[in-house]
Amino acid sequence: MKQERFSFIISGMNTTCDIAIVGAGAAGLAAAISAAQAARKAEAQLRVVMLEASDRVGRSILKTGNGRCNFSNADIAEGPAVANYRNAGFVWAAFEALNRAFPEPDFNDPVLAFFEDAGLEWRQEDDGRRYPLSNKASTVLDVLRAEAARLGVEEVCDTRVAAIEAPVDPDKPFTLRLADGQFWRAAAVIVACGGAAVEHIELANMRPEAVQPILGPLAVASADQAFTRELDNIRVRCCVSLFRDEAGELIHKHTESGELLFRPYGVSGICVFNLSRLAQAGDYVQINFLQMGDLDHSHDYLKSRFAGLTEHLGQAPTYEQFMRGLVVPRLTDAVLKRAGCNAQDTADVEKLFQILCLCSLEVAGMGPTDVCQVQRGGYAPNQFDAATMQSRVQPGLYVAGEALDVDGPCGGYNLHWAWASGLLAGHAAQAYVNALSSSQTLSHVGTE
Ligand SMILES: Cc1cc2nc3c(=O)[nH]c(=O)nc-3n(C[C@H](O)[C@H](O)[C@H](O)COP(=O)(O)OP(=O)(O)OC[C@H]3O[C@@H](n4cnc5c(N)ncnc54)[C@H](O)[C@@H]3O)c2cc1C
Structure with missing residues (x-):
């Protein structure tokens, strides 16, 4: 032209x-x-x-x-x-x-x-x-x-x-x-x-x-915010999965692995950003702090660590002894408090599995939208x-x-x-x- x-x-x-x-x-x-x-x-x-x-x-x-x-x-x-x-x-x-x-x-x-x-x-x-x-x-x-x-x-x-x-x-x-x-x-x-x-x-x-806005942090339900507030600014490498309640059954939607960042309102980090593309209010974010996508492997690992520590200490480890060297102390304190466990009690493998591999937070919606990509x-x-x-x-x-x-x-x-x-x-x-x-x-x- x-x-x-x-x-x-x-x-x-x-x-x-x-x-x-x-x-x-x-x-x-x-x-x-x-x-x-x-x-x-x-x-x-x-x-x-x-x-x-x-x-x-x-x-x-x-x-x-x-x-x-x-x-x-x-x-x-x-x-x-x-x-x-x-x-x-x-x-x-x-x-x-x-x-x-x-x-x-x-x-x-x-x-x-x-x-x-x-x-x-x-x-x-x-x-x-x-x-x-x-x-x-x-x-x-x-x-x-x-x-x-x-x-x-x-x-x-x-x-x-x-x-x-x-x-x-x-x-x-x-x-x-x-x-x-x-x-x-x-x-x-x-x-x-x-x-x-x-x-x-x-x-x-x-x-x-x-x-x-999507591809951003997720806010969790107010009942779960006491936990995320306690862990504010803590970064953990983990696997994080999204579940949805469909007619009373929790259906797995997606799993990501990577670094998760706790914030007072909920959870952030690239792995959470990716989940946010699928998440809706009422869904559950399930964190496996062992960074394993497979729960059977996670369970086996916990059993074997428990057996190793029992042999080394000459007795079954306490929760505190089990967690030391595995996760940071602030995370130990927060997950034990949330589960109502005393750090000095003898650890129970099934309870540890619940605490460390099935940490579930209810999604309330997107977190602050100004950081959505x-x-x-x-x-x-x-x-x-x-x-x-x-x-x-x-x-x-x-x-x-x-x-x-x-x-x-x-x-x-x-x-x-x-x-x-x-x-x-x-x-x-x-x-x-x-x-x-x-x-x-x-x-x-x-x-x-
Ligand atoms: C913090 C952040 C980090 C990101 N990091 C990545 C990354 O690393 N990798 C990746 O793949 N994606 C990333 N993204 C996403 C990516 O930036 C966008 O998907 C991409 O920029 C979209 O390109 P676009 O050209 O469509 O829009 P934009 O890049 O947003 O460009 C739109 C342009 O239009 C102009 N404009 C708007 N309205 C008008 C108007 N009325 N008249 C004239 N001009 C107008 C704007 O000023 C802007 O310059 C990130 C996003 C954010 C916010």
């Missing part, structure tokens, strides 16, 4: 572009770069503009992975791990489309190839988690910004989009109304505003699902084509990243989704604008 076809000048800035990207976080940056790369490949002129509410692009990326940015996960490209995503069928179809759109002879992962091409050096940690080699989230943002600048993508910050109006005719542009009353025009729009903002943008006759909800994926992220009802309108109702566990899954869906949307939007420009002349829609 040639810019002179419709052109608005506001405060000295031409506010007409080919592709407007709403939000310059992970998905927005990937989309902008992908569109500009595709245009360069097609030797087409394309004005790509990122409209960002914050004072700088990519701020959300800097917070990720405790400032280290766990930007992807190797398991995703292996296949089965895709089932961990919400709306996994849609995500699977999108990843397949990404492999087709960006065939990579050396990788089976176009997201990784995208970052390597941009110059990011990375390394892999436990569970396939990928981080920049520098261990700094800012390095990820630096390579993205440099690549976007190299390709001529424009950053327009402190610009909050309030509404996106669909064109009245197919040959007319979208209108993006800003919170300050000004507007932009664009032939195609990619909405990449993240989950938290999705309900605050009016979008061309489309309604998002209500969003709710993802908002669940947003635009239902079935309204979009998984191969392009284009709306099924509004040509030229694309949604990527967390604005769609897709979320995954901790470990790089959510950023991987943001990059992947952004790459697809940018690539497809470029093709859309290209086709539009060769088939018809976009016309000026008149003055406001």
Whole structure:
């Protein structure tokens, strides 16, 4: 599209572009770069503009992975791990489309190839988690910004989009109304505003699902808070399982292992964050402080430790003797108090099993939501084509990243989704604008 076809000048800035990207976080940056790369490949002129509410692009990326940015996960490209995503069928179809759109002879992962091409050096940690080699989230943002600048993508910050109006005719542009009353025009729009903002943008006759914070800490019932308060700030490595009472029967839903952090309101830590994707009020979180997923093994271990200590001490150990060297004293005190056991009484293996392996806390709901990593909800994926992220009802309108109702566990899954869906949307939007420009002349829609 040639810019002179419709052109608005506001405060000295031409506010007409080919592709407007709403939000310059992970998905927005990937989309902008992908569109500009595709245009360069097609030797087409394309004005790509990122409209960002914050004072700088990519701020959300800097917070990720405790400032280290766990930007992807190797398991995703292996296949089965895709089932961990919400709306996994849609995500699977999108990843397949990404492999087709960006065939990579050396990788089976176009997201990784995208970052390597941009110059990011990375390394892999436990569970396939990928981080920049520098261990700094800012390095990820630096390579993205440099690549976007190299390709001529424009950053327009402190610009909050309030509404996106669909064109009245197919040959007319979208209108993006800003919170300050000004507007932009664009032939195609990619909405990449993240989950938290999705309900605050009016979008061309489309309604998002209500969003709710997840992937965060869990609050426990007030009766269990005396226990978690007593252990505030204690970290334990454990296995933690989620159970749901279904018609009087406790049904196992999921188990995670890792570090759990006690807080006055309940429990936190990555393993709890992952459980929070499935948990609902009334569920039970069951902690096995022995870090064993298998309860039979846990029981056998307790019996064998009890026998070993009995032989060593010349008599059966007390609870205190049994726990010493196994867990930290504050945990010993708290679990014994909760179970009504005296530390100096002779330990009982069955009681120890209850205390250490079946520590059950009732879930009251999510804990503080400001530390949740993802908002669940947003635009239902079935309204979009998984191969392009284009709306099924509004040509030229694309949604990527967390604005769609897709979320995954901790470990790089959510950023991987943001990059992947952004790459697809940018690539497809470029093709859309290209086709539009060769088939018809976009016309000026008149003055406001
Ligand atoms: C503390 C924290 C740590 C995390 N760590 C990880 C991790 O290590 N690995 C991982 O995979 N995931 C992690 N996540 C999740 C991950 O950050 C998100 O899933 C991902 O950033 C979503 O990308 P997005 O581009 O869709 O949205 P965002 O990255 O949130 O970007 C949206 C952008 O849109 C802008 N915007 C919003 N509204 C408007 C508007 N009206 N007009 C214009 N611009 C607007 C915002 O300012 C923002 O820049 C973490 C999340 C949090 C909160």
